[in-house]
Amino acid sequence: xxxxxxxxxxxxxxxxxxxxxxxxxxxxxxxxxxxxxxxxxxxxxxxxxxxxxxxxxxxxxxxxxxxxxxxxxxxxxxxxxxxxxxxxxxxxxxxxxxxxxxxxxxxxxxxxxxxxxxxxxxxxxxxxxxxxxxxxxxxxxxxxxxxxxxxxxxxxxxxxxxxxxxxxxxxxxxxxxxxxxxxxxxxxxxxxxxxxxxxxxxxxxxxxxxxxxxxx
Amino acid sequence: xxxxxxxxxxxxxxxxxxxxxxxxxxxxxxxxxxxxxxxxxxxxxxxxxxxxxxxxxxxxxxxxxxxxxxxxxxxxxxxxxxxxxxxxxxxxxxxxxxxxxxxxxxxxxxxxxxxxxxxxxxxxxxxxxxxxxxxxxxxxxxxxxxxxxxxxxxxxxxxxxxxxxxxxxxxxxxxxxxxxxxxxxxxxxxxxxxxxxxxxxxxxxxxxxxxxxxxxxxxxxxxxxxxxxxxxxxxxxxxxxxxxxxxxxx
Ligand SMILES: Nc1ncnc2c1ncn2[C@@H]1O[C@H](COP(=O)(O)OP(=O)(O)OP(=O)(O)O)[C@@H](O)[C@H]1O
Ligand SMILES: [Mg+2]
Numbered sequence: 001x002x003x004x005x006x007x008x009x010x011x012x013x014x015x016x017x018x019x020x021x022x023x024x025x026x027x028x029x030x031x032x033x034x035x036x037x038x039x040x041x042x043x044x045x046x047x048x049x050x051x052x053x054x055x056x057x058x059x060x061x062x063x064x065x066x067x068x069x070x071x072x073x074x075x076x077x078x079x080x081x082x083x084x085x086x087x088x089x090x091x092x093x094x095x096x097x098x099x100x101x102x103x104x105x106x107x108x109x110x111x112x113x114x115x116x117x118x119x120x121x122x123x124x125x126x127x128x129x130x131x132x133x134x135x136x137x138x139x140x141x142x143x144x145x146x147x148x149x150x151x152x153x154x155x156x157x158x159x160x161x162x163x164x165x166x167x168x169x170x171x172x173x174x175x176x177x178x179x180x181x182x183x184x185x186x187x188x189x190x191x192x193x194x195x196x197x198x199x200x201x202x203x204x205x206x207x208x209x210x211x212x213x214x215x216x
Numbered sequence: 217x218x219x220x221x222x223x224x225x226x227x228x229x230x231x232x233x234x235x236x237x238x239x240x241x242x243x244x245x246x247x248x249x250x251x252x253x254x255x256x257x258x259x260x261x262x263x264x265x266x267x268x269x270x271x272x273x274x275x276x277x278x279x280x281x282x283x284x285x286x287x288x289x290x291x292x293x294x295x296x297x298x299x300x301x302x303x304x305x306x307x308x309x310x311x312x313x314x315x316x317x318x319x320x321x322x323x324x325x326x327x328x329x330x331x332x333x334x335x336x337x338x339x340x341x342x343x344x345x346x347x348x349x350x351x352x353x354x355x356x357x358x359x360x361x362x363x364x365x366x367x368x369x370x371x372x373x374x375x376x377x378x379x380x381x382x383x384x385x386x387x388x389x390x391x392x393x394x395x396x397x398x399x400x401x402x403x404x405x406x407x408x409x410x411x412x413x414x415x416x417x418x419x420x421x422x423x424x425x426x427x428x429x430x431x432x433x434x435x436x437x438x439x440x441x442x443x444x445x446x447x448x449x450x451x452x453x454x455x456x457x458x459x460x461x462x463x464x465x466x
Contacts, residue, residue: 011297014308015342032327118323121284122384123312123340126304208311209284211323212275212396 017128026135033108037140040104044144045151047097048188051090052152053159055180058083060160060172067171068164094187098195105137105199109206116203117211126204133200134193141192148188149181228259230296231391231424232281237290239276239447250276252447253290258426260391263418263437266428268444274428275396277444281426282317282394283310295391312341316385316423318395318414322377324369330356330380331365337387355383359413375406382413386421393418395427399434408433 030037109116116129160168239251250273258264266274279285280292283299292299294314302310311317316337324333334352339345356365359379369377378398385393395414399407415437418425427434435441435458443450 010295011302011306011314012309013303013305014312014340017340017342021339029327114321114323115325118317118319118325119336119340120308121311121317122337123308123388125308128340207284209279211317211319212279212284214321 014123014125016125019131022128022131022135026132026139029132030136030139036108037104040101040140041144041147043097043100044141044188044192045148047093048145048148048184049151049155050093050148051187052149052180052184053155054086054090055184056153056156056177057159058086059176059180060156061163063173064160064164064168064171068167094191098191101137101141101192101195102199105133105196106202109133109199109203112203113206113210113213116206117208117213120206120208121211129206130200130204133203134196137192137196137200138189141189141196142185144192145185145188149184152184153177153181228261230257231260231262231294232256232258232426233293234277234281235291235293237277237280237287237292239273239280239285240288250447251280251287254444254447254449255290256442256449256452258424260424261418261422262439263415263425264427264440264442265434265438266426266442266444267430267434268450270430272444273447274444276447278394278396278426278428282315283307312337313388314391316388316390316393318378318381318385318393318398320397320400322369322374322381322401324377324380324384326369329366329368330361330372330383333369333380334384334387337384341388352383352387355386356380358417359383373406374402375409378402378406378410379413382410382417386417386423389421391424393423393425395425395429397429397431398427399429399431407431411437 119129157169157172160172164171234254234256237251237254238249241248241250254273254277266277268274276285280287281294283292283294283302286300294310297310299307299310324330325336328336331349331352334356335345335348338348338351343351353362353365356362359382361376361379361383364372364376369380372380382398385395393414398414399410402410411431411433414425414427417423427438435455438455440455441453441458443453
């Protein structure tokens with residue numbers, strides 16, 4: 001245990017808590033509130049599923065088409081992919097996701113004014129409250145992203161089958177999939193962290209006197 | 217000032233002193249003076265009630281004493297330390313170790329059990345988890361909730377929640393307990409029990425209790441009563457000087 005060093009009169013400095021403590025409290029808080037977070041979670045899942053599906057379809061499509069052409073000399077009808085529009089749609093869905101998470105987090109911070117004020121009265125530092133809220137949304141973001149990625153991979157594979165017949169199944173180039181998933185996980189986590197920045201900062205700056213506020 | 221000096225106990229250690237504390241709230245072009253220069257001294261181990269009509273400035277004074285709000289002018293000393301001179305880390309330490317807060321709305325952390333709530337300030341203070349839990353259990357037993365330590369606040373009655381809050385306020389063996397209307401949300405008998413418990417803890421631990429209240433039941437057990445009206449201390453009475461007169465409140 002690191003002991004406070006500087007003392008003014010009989011007052012010492014508050015110790016910094018280890019990150020593990022913030023993780024523990026954030027997890028506890030999330031478990032209990034999961035029901036309320038479900039909407040946010042769904043936004044993340046949808047956006048990340050969309051991203052992953054489009055990304056993988058774009059990689060699978062050409063490979064499968066070439067393979068089918070080489071095998072059976074079939075003329076495979078290729079739908080015209082409008083990449084510009086897709087990129088636009090993905091960006092939009094990610095933006096909606098960002099705003100949605102940010103909004104949900106902000107509401108949660110405002111609702112929890114008394115809890116935050118009380119923690120400050122009990123000696124919580126600003127940095128601890130900041131970590132608490134950042135961690136909560138990052139956990140939520142990672143959970144949503146992982147679900148979204150799984151869904152996205154399944155959708156992309158299903159789409160290949162629908163588009164190029166069942167023969168396409170064995171031709172799917174799974175090799176690149178882990179990398180796409182990893183990148184998507186990074187994007188999802190970054191977006192949730194970015195979305196949580198402002199609400200977490202708001203929470204950290206809340207005054208301990210908020211604990212006294214009676215009205216909601 | 218003269219009322220104060222006659223009412224104050226002699227030869228005891230000072231724990232809180234306010235000097236000419238003024239608090240102004242700005243609302244548009246108007247300024248409201250919620251405190252108009254309050255100077256009081258509180259001694260170690262005293263049980264103080266701050267009484268007065270609604271809007272008289274009890275909570276404002278209380279927040280200034282608790283380091284929760286900065287006065288517009290004047291000084292607040294806690295244990296001879298000028299609160300205004302403290303930086304954020306020192307203030308957090310003060311709130312964690314020197315002061316225990318009890319709220320009208322109980323303010324337990326809803327996602328935590330009674331035990332975890334009581335352990336929290338000790339953990340914020342840097343105590344090891346296992347030690348904090350042991351101590352939390354002992355204090356909860358002291359407030360007669362040894363059988364409910366694993367319950368969430370929503371599973372406890374108002375009176376039980378306030379007992380947990382009292383246990384939490386005492387967790388780090390503070391020098392001062394600040395309670396703003398601790399019985400405000402409780403019925404008559406539960407309120408009595410809570411006041412009784414606060415008084416017992418005040419006696420057995422030598423903790424200074426400062427309570428802002430409307431509750432006349434507090435008069436019986438307070439060492440001194442600060443009567444506040446319109447942001448100023450109207451009079452300070454020792455318990456034996458008080459004649460219970462409900463008319464004073466209105
Ligand atoms: N944040 C604020 N902004 C503006 N005015 C305030 C604020 N807080 C308190 N006041 C005003 O300061 C005065 C004193 O308020 P305070 O809350 O201290 O009263 P109180 O004695 O605690 O009353 P009650 O018994 O109703 O709790 C009141 O006139 C109130 O309207
Ligand atoms: Mg009040």
